[in-house]
Amino acid sequence: MRRIICALCALLVCITLGGCGRDETADHMFFAMDTLITLRLSRDADDARMAEIFAGAEAIVTEIEKNLSRTIPDSDTSRFNNSASGIADAGIHFRAVTERALAIARETEGAFSPTMGTLSALWNITGGGPVPADSAISEALSHADFRCIAVTDAGIIKNDSGIQFDPGAIGKGYAAQKLIDYFRGTEIRWGLVSLGGNVGVFGEKPDGTPFKIGLTDPTDTSRTAGYLLAEDGFVSVSGDYERYFEADGVRYHHIMDPATGRPAESGLSSAAVISADGTLADALSTALFVMGADKALAYYDAHPGTFEAVLITKKNEIILTPGLAAGGGFIPAQ
Numbered sequence: 001m002r003r004i005i006c007a008l009c010a011l012l013v014c015i016t017l018g019g020c021g022r023d024e025t026a027d028h029m030f031f032a033m034d035t036l037i038t039l040r041l042s043r044d045a046d047d048a049r050m051a052e053i054f055a056g057a058e059a060i061v062t063e064i065e066k067n068l069s070r071t072i073p074d075s076d077t078s079r080f081n082n083s084a085s086g087i088a089d090a091g092i093h094f095r096a097v098t099e100r101a102l103a104i105a106r107e108t109e110g111a112f113s114p115t116m117g118t119l120s121a122l123w124n125i126t127g128g129g130p131v132p133a134d135s136a137i138s139e140a141l142s143h144a145d146f147r148c149i150a151v152t153d154a155g156i157i158k159n160d161s162g163i164q165f166d167p168g169a170i171g172k173g174y175a176a177q178k179l180i181d182y183f184r185g186t187e188i189r190w191g192l193v194s195l196g197g198n199v200g201v202f203g204e205k206p207d208g209t210p211f212k213i214g215l216t217d218p219t220d221t222s223r224t225a226g227y228l229l230a231e232d233g234f235v236s237v238s239g240d241y242e243r244y245f246e247a248d249g250v251r252y253h254h255i256m257d258p259a260t261g262r263p264a265e266s267g268l269s270s271a272a273v274i275s276a277d278g279t280l281a282d283a284l285s286t287a288l289f290v291m292g293a294d295k296a297l298a299y300y301d302a303h304p305g306t307f308e309a310v311l312i313t314k315k316n317e318i319i320l321t322p323g324l325a326a327g328g329g330f331i332p333a334q
């Protein structure tokens with residue numbers, strides 16, 4: 001029997017704000033980009049101004065979604081995917097995300113691959129499968145090479161009409177970055193945003209303590225594996241417990257190995273990335289999950305100063321990157 005489990009854990013990460021009374025903060029939640037978005041800001045303005053700031057934030061996400069969505073028919077992503085050779089009039093968000101996505105795909109040697117839209121549709125993970133035939137996987141993979149897309153002065157072009165852009169592993173991190181950039185331009189002194197496994201924090205809380213971001217325990221998603229202590233920056237998590245279906249006792253999750261066209265079996269069950277760059281954090285959490293622990297640590301060594309990570313293996317072993325371990329930025333749950 002096939003069981004469909006779509007754990008849209010909007011708050012994959014739980015955030016605790018020790019030492020801050022609720023009246024010191026203002027919260028705003030809304031649904032966009034297929035996920036629940038939570039904003040929590042220091043209450044540094046009157047109610048009318050706080051409402052205006054939240055409305056501004058919602059407008060930013062709506063604009064990004066209008067550019068990036070795979071389901072809105074006239075979004076840039078849809079128009080690009082339905083075109084034979086690309087689009088000349090891409091909006092700023094689609095252009096920016098495509099540019100970053102292609103650069104990260106090159107840098108990770110394709111572990112992050114934003115052009116597997118055909119493959120994602122074929123697997124239909126959130127719809128519950130079924131497991132596709134090998135021949136269908138090979139066919140989808142033959143139209144998934146990110147090198148077939150380029151950003152030029154003329155627009156975003158493709159030389160394989162069957163290729164489909166999929167911003168699923170980078171778009172929410174990009175939106176988190178844009179929201180934090182926006183809040184920094186207001187009078188709000190500190191706050192956080194959370195978009196389906198992507199968290200951004202900025203400023204300093206009144207009690208001076210860092211933000212504490214809980215990481216889900218992949219073996220029991222009601223529990224926390226440990227806490228990341230974050231100052232300014234972003235945390236993104238990719239886990240095999242987030243979205244999957246089960247068939248014949250096998251779990252088929254949503255993070256695909258571009259080399260096989262199947263859910264990545266890298267020995268990891270989750271990868272969390274901490275970075276000052278929200279877009280990078282999102283894309284890299286997916287890439288490190290695909291790489292597995294050894295390659296992820298080698299990638300870390302080759303990119304000093306750009307990120308830290310917490311990798312949780314299928315055997316529930318927690319691996320920290322050296323900078324995180326040395327800085328004491330992770331507290332395992334008791």
Ligand code: AMP
Nearest residue numbers: 111112113114168169238254255256286
């Ligand atoms: P995330 O939860 O950020 O790891 O993103 C996973 C989503 O990105 C999936 O639901 C797919 O839409 C897409 N995706 C799956 N595998 C990859 C991959 N290796 N590289 C880029 N995007 C992927």
Ligand code: MG
Nearest residue numbers: 169282283286
């Ligand atoms: Mg991601």
